[in-house]
Amino acid sequence: MNDRITAAPAPGTAADPGAGSGAGGATLQQAHVDSNFADLTLGAISDAVLITDIHGLITYCNPAGCALLDRGPGEILGWPVTELVMLMTAELDPQPHPVPAVLRTGRPTRLPAGTILVRPDGVEFAIEDSTSPIVDQQGTLLGAVMVFHDVTTTRQTMLKMTHQATHDFLTDLPNRALLDSRLAHELDLAARHAAGLAVLYVDLDNFKHVNDSLGHRAGDRLLRSVAGRLCQCVRKSDTVSRFGGDEFVLLLTTEGNAAHAAAAIAGKILTTLAEPHQVDGQALHTGASIGISIFPDDGIEGETLVRNADTALYLAKSGGKNAFRFFEPHMNADAVQRQQLQDGLRVALAGGQLALHYQPKFDLRSGRLTGSEALVRWHHPQLGNVSPARFIAIAEDFGMIGALGRWVRDTACRQMVAWEQGGAAPSQVAVNVSAQELHGAGFEDGLRQTLYETGIAPERLQLEITEGVLLRETDAALAKLRRVRDMGVSLAIDDFGTGYSSLSYLRRLPVDIIKIDQSFIHDIGQDQAGGVIVRAVIGIGQSLGRRIVAEGVEDSSQLDFLREQDCDEGQGYWFSAALPPKEFASRYCQGLAV
Numbered sequence: 001m002n003d004r005i006t007a008a009p010a011p012g013t014a015a016d017p018g019a020g021s022g023a024g025g026a027t028l029q030q031a032h033v034d035s036n037f038a039d040l041t042l043g044a045i046s047d048a049v050l051i052t053d054i055h056g057l058i059t060y061c062n063p064a065g066c067a068l069l070d071r072g073p074g075e076i077l078g079w080p081v082t083e084l085v086m087l088m089t090a091e092l093d094p095q096p097h098p099v100p101a102v103l104r105t106g107r108p109t110r111l112p113a114g115t116i117l118v119r120p121d122g123v124e125f126a127i128e129d130s131t132s133p134i135v136d137q138q139g140t141l142l143g144a145v146m147v148f149h150d151v152t153t154t155r156q157t158m159l160k161m162t163h164q165a166t167h168d169f170l171t172d173l174p175n176r177a178l179l180d181s182r183l184a185h186e187l188d189l190a191a192r193h194a195a196g197l198a199v200l201y202v203d204l205d206n207f208k209h210v211n212d213s214l215g216h217r218a219g220d221r222l223l224r225s226v227a228g229r230l231c232q233c234v235r236k237s238d239t240v241s242r243f244g245g246d247e248f249v250l251l252l253t254t255e256g257n258a259a260h261a262a263a264a265i266a267g268k269i270l271t272t273l274a275e276p277h278q279v280d281g282q283a284l285h286t287g288a289s290i291g292i293s294i295f296p297d298d299g300i301e302g303e304t305l306v307r308n309a310d311t312a313l314y315l316a317k318s319g320g321k322n323a324f325r326f327f328e329p330h331m332n333a334d335a336v337q338r339q340q341l342q343d344g345l346r347v348a349l350a351g352g353q354l355a356l357h358y359q360p361k362f363d364l365r366s367g368r369l370t371g372s373e374a375l376v377r378w379h380h381p382q383l384g385n386v387s388p389a390r391f392i393a394i395a396e397d398f399g400m401i402g403a404l405g406r407w408v409r410d411t412a413c414r415q416m417v418a419w420e421q422g423g424a425a426p427s428q429v430a431v432n433v434s435a436q437e438l439h440g441a442g443f444e445d446g447l448r449q450t451l452y453e454t455g456i457a458p459e460r461l462q463l464e465i466t467e468g469v470l471l472r473e474t475d476a477a478l479a480k481l482r483r484v485r486d487m488g489v490s491l492a493i494d495d496f497g498t499g500y501s502s503l504s505y506l507r508r509l510p511v512d513i514i515k516i517d518q519s520f521i522h523d524i525g526q527d528q529a530g531g532v533i534v535r536a537v538i539g540i541g542q543s544l545g546r547r548i549v550a551e552g553v554e555d556s557s558q559l560d561f562l563r564e565q566d567c568d569e570g571q572g573y574w575f576s577a578a579l580p581p582k583e584f585a586s587r588y589c590q591g592l593a594v
């Protein structure tokens, strides 16, 4: 062996034969000196090799070992291996050393994965090792040999890969896979210690609108901001995960009542998320809806708890958004029906089950028919007639609203053209456009296609857009509406009065018609305020050059009042409910010249 690795052991150490380390130490050192071939071999390999005597004092270190420990042999030999090579777990807790164990048992051993070696100068690196006993031909234990190498880079790569596989790339939150495994672990603990556990399913309200109107980069930034705020709302021991899109699932563990804790956190989340988010220099507003399930009442398995929280979320959303709801068992029946409707709607869209009915609108001064509103109807083969309010929400939630809206528009326009070709048609047909449909990227092109393919004159088509939708419009969306109007199609603001538009805002909206919401018409004659609002809307709307339509006219006193206020048009059961096309034509198109 060369001088570097056979330097004399520290005086007084067991490796010094004079120190009375016994025959084992002397024999071992002699073996080193004699073994030139072994010396060359050990000097050539990249693994660190440390040999100790029977007392665990280092008697040999190869060059790779010296390099890893950043010491010359003189600073290594004679040291207790447990002091020079301190070992920790991956969590930096003390790790039992393998050399004393081998010297005690005489059996080889390996360190657990993730073991960290801490040098006396404080430098740490991850190692993999194997430690074996050294025995002579008589079977006497002479010492131990520890072979190890630095796996920091490999470990970092592995940790990075594990992180990527278990975290969301955009927000760096745990992903669904990690949530599932944490949920399984926490459920196990909760079951054994009767602890509380809640799952909160959070979904942003109108996130798609941000993406569609401001672009995906802004959407991504908003999601990161939301992720940060969600983490601020919970303890470090809780899990905030992103399930994809704008859906986040939180796992809360509590010692007390889980429902109370979940309600408090849900309230905090709604308040925190409602604060404006600074994205690209502008303040973005977003709300959220939250569904909550509680262990064990709402499920004892992770999958069930998440599914039930999702069901409760759906009801929080359909109940008006920006709210939280706890899961209730009856919701499952609703969820089953929703699934049935969702599946059924796909079939219905493919053909046969959908129909349009037409409700007439009349000029209140002349009594003449001014047009009709097309309202979609669905006869489900098992469930019978399904309310459009219900299935339109489902179409919106499950990405079918574009196709449904397109079907309604195409069918209404074709019907108008058919009536025209028959020689008698109302002057206009109105179709409802849902928020999501309007915000969809293909809306304008789809509309152009409808006009082109059906051959309807654009001025014969009217789009009804609810006030709530228009209120949330950005400049880009308003520009979209102006382009629609430039095609020659007229626009009506539907359900006016329910969205609290300011009158100055009304002036900005590119609409031709204001339809007063039926709730205000219903209030006419019932209380003072109802009539006052209707009168104000008619006066101000007309002064802004808009035509006013009263929706939901049900009796003659309402009609008289509307006429007194010089309202332009009326629609409602007093005149007629929506009718199938044939009935509509035979009642209202006779005598109408195109």
Ligand SMILES: Nc1nc2c(ncn2[C@@H]2O[C@H](COP(=O)(O)O[C@H]3[C@@H](O)[C@H](n4cnc5c(=O)[nH]c(N)nc54)O[C@@H]3COP(=O)(O)O)[C@@H](O)[C@H]2O)c(=O)[nH]1
Residues within 6 Å of the ligand: 359, 374, 375, 376, 387, 388, 389, 392, 405, 408, 431, 432, 433, 434, 464, 494, 495, 518, 551, 552, 553, 554, 571, 572, 573, 574, 577, 578
């Ligand atoms: N995006 C689309 N939305 C649509 C379409 N078809 C309908 N809808 C929307 O669904 C909601 C419920 O519609 P519906 O059950 O058809 O009810 C409409 C009328 O039948 C009803 N109405 C009409 N007159 C009266 C009346 O005198 N009293 C009374 N209580 N109800 C009456 O009102 C509904 C019309 O609402 P509106 O559109 O706001 O004018 C409803 O929100 C529809 O908009 C569709 O094809 N696409």
